[in-house]
Amino acid sequence: xxxxxxxxxxxxxxxxxxxxxxxxxxxxxxxxxxxxxxxxxxxxxxxxxxxxxxxxxxxxxxxxxxxxxxxxxxxxxxxxxxxxxxxxxxxxxxxxxxxxxxxxxxxxxxxxxxxxxxxxxxxxxxxxxxxxxxxxxxxxxxxxxxxxxxxxxxxxxxxxxxxxxxxxxxxxxxxxxxxxxxxxxxxxxxxxxxxxxxxxxxxxxxxxxxxxxxxxxxxxxxxxxxxxxxxxxxxxxxxxxxxxxxxxxxxxxxxxxxxxxxxxxxxxxxxxxxxxxxxxxxxxxxxxxxxxxxxxxxxxxxxxxxxxxxxxxxxxxxxxxxxxxxxxxxxxxxxxxxxxxxxxxxxxxxxxxxxxxxxxxxxxxxxxxxxxxxxxxxxxxxxxxxxxxxxxxxxxxxxxxxxxxxxxxxxxxxxxxxxxxxxxxxxxxxxxxxxxxxxxxxxxxxxxxxxxxxxxxxxxxxxxxxxxxxxxxxxxxxxxxxxxxxxxxxxxxxxxxxxxxxxxxxxxxxxxxxxxxxxxxxxxxxxxxxxxxxxxxxxxxxxxxxxxx
Numbered sequence: 208x209x210x211x212x213x214x215x216x217x218x219x220x221x222x223x224x225x226x227x228x229x230x231x232x233x234x235x236x237x238x239x240x241x242x243x244x245x246x247x248x249x250x251x252x253x254x255x256x257x258x259x260x261x262x263x264x265x266x267x268x269x270x271x272x273x274x275x276x277x278x279x280x281x282x283x284x285x286x287x288x289x290x291x292x293x294x295x296x297x298x299x300x301x302x303x304x305x306x307x308x309x310x311x312x313x314x315x316x317x318x319x320x321x322x323x324x325x326x327x328x329x330x331x332x333x334x335x336x337x338x339x340x341x342x343x344x345x346x347x348x349x350x351x352x353x354x355x356x357x358x359x360x361x362x363x364x365x366x367x368x369x370x371x372x373x374x375x376x377x378x379x380x381x382x383x384x385x386x387x388x389x390x391x392x393x394x395x396x397x398x399x400x401x402x403x404x405x406x407x408x409x410x411x412x413x414x415x416x417x418x419x420x421x422x423x424x425x426x427x428x429x430x431x432x433x434x435x436x437x438x439x440x441x442x443x444x445x446x447x448x449x450x451x452x453x454x455x456x457x458x459x460x461x462x463x464x465x466x467x468x469x470x471x472x473x474x475x476x477x478x479x480x481x482x483x484x485x486x487x488x489x490x491x492x493x494x495x496x497x498x499x500x501x502x503x504x505x506x507x508x509x510x511x512x513x514x515x516x517x518x519x520x521x522x523x524x525x526x527x528x529x530x531x532x533x534x535x536x537x538x539x540x541x542x543x544x545x546x547x548x549x550x551x552x553x554x555x556x557x558x559x560x561x562x563x564x565x566x567x568x569x570x571x572x573x574x575x576x577x578x579x580x581x582x583x584x585x586x587x588x589x590x591x592x593x594x595x596x597x598x599x600x601x602x603x604x605x606x607x608x609x610x611x612x613x614x615x616x617x618x619x620x621x622x623x624x625x626x627x628x629x630x631x632x633x634x635x636x637x638x639x640x641x642x643x644x645x646x647x648x649x650x651x652x653x654x655x656x657x658x659x660x661x662x663x664x665x666x667x668x669x670x671x672x673x674x675x676x677x678x679x680x681x682x683x684x685x686x687x688x689x690x691x692x693x694x695x696x697x698x699x700x701x702x703x704x705x706x707x708x709x710x711x712x713x714x715x716x717x718x719x720x721x722x723x724x725x726x727x728x729x730x731x732x733x734x735x736x737x738x739x740x741x742x743x744x745x746x747x748x749x750x751x752x753x754x755x756x
Contacts, residue, residue, distance in 0.1 A: 248269060
């Protein structure tokens with residue numbers, strides 16, 4: 208195997224024996240093969256769509272296929288094999304649709320040149336076949352071309368994750384779906400050089416921006432605009448279910464199915480922002496938040512006295528001590544863990560609820576600290592006049608966006624130290640699980656405006672962009688001219704597509720850590736540095752001095 212798509216990749220260069228995430232050689236190889244198969248669908252799909260032929264089932268298959276290969280999603284080799292075999296069926300259908308449409312339009316059979324991936328079909332030995340199409344399969348490929356192709360691939364995976372979240376709520380963006388086909392086809396187009404691939408990566412950033420915007424609309428239309436809400440970190444006596452991942456519809460469904468059953472529901476990790484949504488916070492048995500970021504789950508799940516439901520990515524290899532009480536749903540999966548399927552568009556979490564009652568839950572109430580969530584763009588812009596007045600009056604000197612993915616690699620304490628050292632006349636915006644490094648600290652307020660504003664999940668990055676754009680408009684300047692600095696942490700591919708979005712908007716001077724992506728070649732990095740002044744984090748003291756002078 209060879210995989211270097213996440214920040215924690217072995218030795219900062221690539222996992223070659225087993226993924227740091229827990230992915231074994233077989234799973235990694237099968238994921239490579241699935242991506243290869245999707246490229247074939249992309250080639251035919253792009254041509255078919257140019258002739259007006261579209262298929263929503265194929266659209267969904269591509270989105271789910273890309274999301275399946277995001278870090279910490281699907282570790283079940285058998286499930287991936289089934290998806291690979293279906294990919295061939297899907298490709299042949301799209302091929303047939305294209306050939307029919309072409310003949311109808313042109314009056315003759317298509318005989319144009321197509322990349323070899325269009326001839327792919329699953330072999331009896333999928334593992335051997337997968338090893339022939341991995342990242343390093345073409346040893347002679349130019350390093351910068353490979354780097355830009357991988358950057359685009361990971362951007363697509365991240366965007367597909369957001370598209371999947373939106374699809375679950377019935378929302379889609381045609382332009383985004385169209386780009387998936389275009390980009391997948393481009394990944395096997397040997398005529399494209401460095402400049403064309405850089406352009407496609409920027410286009411991916413714009414597609415992701417549209418995708419995050421529609422996901423924001425899907426969330427707020429379905430669950431209401433988030434409002435500032437205090438969330439308890441304590442626990443209540445009684446049976447309990449801990450919900451982790453990102454999918455709010457699963458949480459809503461579980462809340463409905465546990466009404467009146469004496470089972471308390473707790474959020475974990477990226478589900479924390481759920482407490483700010485009116486249509487979720489109205490349930491009295493949404494009891495609070497338990498634990499921190501995804502990488503702490505071995506310790507936190509081990510001592511949680513209830514059932515655990517993983518709704519999307521972020522799963523780690525379950526310990527034997529809780530493997531019988533952790534459940535997966537959607538695209539996330541682990542071998543030997545019970546998976547709650549969707550049947551006819553419906554899910555029954557009865558097995559999860561039964562396990563929670565069986566385990567018993569917490570023996571007593573335990574008070575805990577309260578933290579505040581719900582500072583999405585609607586809430587912040589609702590007090591924009593106070594914020595603008597505070598800036599003009601000098602009460603607020605600078606804004607810092609400190610957030611992104613958390614992880615286990617040493618050096619991430621930088622973000623805690625940075626947040627603590629940011630001067631008292633500055634406001635900190637945060638989002639995603641990186642905030643768990645400092646979101647329980649007391650930062651106080653500036654004239655009634657909290658110094659720490661939690662904008663939500665990584666899925667809610669659109670809120671941070673909307674806030675920055677509104678401030679720039681209010682001050683009649685660009686985002687780069689604002690007293691705003693972005694200090695981001697990354698781990699997986701959703702962070703990659705957000706970075707591409709920021710770069711596609713022309714945002715400069717981003718500090719990124721704890722390490723730079725292994726898949727970015729030196730020449731590509733130089734382009735990012737020269738064009739966008741992107742830089743690695745150093746120390747909190749040095750970075751603050753550079754930012755604030």
